[in-house]
Amino acid sequence: MGQGGSGTLGGENLLFLTDEQLRKGIEAMFFAYRGFTADPDRILADHAYGRAHHRALHFINRTHGTTVNNLLTVLGVTKQSLNRVLRTLIADGLVESRVGRTDRRERNLYLTEAGRELERMLSEAQRNRMRAAYRAAGPQAVAGFRQVLEAMMDDEIFRQYIALKERRT
Numbered sequence: 001m002g003q004g005g006s007g008t009l010g011g012e013n014l015l016f017l018t019d020e021q022l023r024k025g026i027e028a029m030f031f032a033y034r035g036f037t038a039d040p041d042r043i044l045a046d047h048a049y050g051r052a053h054h055r056a057l058h059f060i061n062r063t064h065g066t067t068v069n070n071l072l073t074v075l076g077v078t079k080q081s082l083n084r085v086l087r088t089l090i091a092d093g094l095v096e097s098r099v100g101r102t103d104r105r106e107r108n109l110y111l112t113e114a115g116r117e118l119e120r121m122l123s124e125a126q127r128n129r130m131r132a133a134y135r136a137a138g139p140q141a142v143a144g145f146r147q148v149l150e151a152m153m154d155d156e157i158f159r160q161y162i163a164l165k166e167r168r169t
Helices: 019-046 051-062 068-075 079-091 113-137 139-152 155-168
Strands: 095-099 107-111
Touching (some): 019 051, 079 095, 113 139
């Protein structure tokens, strides 16, 4: 699993959480995810897109010129499902696929101006929700939340996450 720390919160030893405490955390995560995706889902519905389109737009925006193979790895989806999403985004003028400079078999992906605008709207909705939640929770909770998320990642996923973080800093 990814990196994370252990410790105590309010005197409660986190190494000995009960099943009920864990169940509450799992349920909170499910409901938080619903909230986190609600605003983008409304925007996506206006364009007849789904969450797979959103994820593709997000990671193409984060790594301009990413290859299809890299996007497959990051998203953890099948080539067939990614191709369906990319075909739609390219046909709708949101993503541009260019032949690789060093390897002509590769396809590098870029957002068009319209793609950047849609991705900005989607990300802004999520940033606003996260910003409000982070402000309400405070800086220690924000750091702890990130540690929990990172600790839940499998080792390979954690490596991808770190590599993406390092590319953008």
